[in-house]
Amino acid sequence: MNTSIVPAVLAIFLAAGPTAQAQPRAAEPAAQGKATRVQPRYRSVEASGTLKRGEQLPPRYRTHHYVIENWKAHRLTEPPPGHQWVQAGSDYALVAIATGVVTEVLVGK
Secondary structure (H helix, E strand, O other): OHHHHHHHHHHHHHHHHHHHOOOOOOOOOOOOOOOOOOOOOOOHHHHOOOOOOOOOOOHHHHHHOOOEEOOOOOOOOOOOOOEEEEOOOOOEEEEEOOOEEEEEEEEEE
């Protein structure tokens, strides 16, 4: 009985033709000439080469590869509780651990 159902269902779909296909979706805003640009959440440090207070570092700069554990060897002050020193290029940034917001920047120290 199952062997006769499959060919029958297939024949129904093939006989229906193009009307059985899915309807095209509504046009996207970009296709209508409206240029919608998605703003990046994080500014690239390499793009401008500068860090600023109050901005948020990209998450990759908060990984252990960029975090300064031995801040004394780099002649940096002890970070306050909840903060850490991060090196981005030749700059050092004091960053809040929870949010990634830069609280202090030392340029090319």
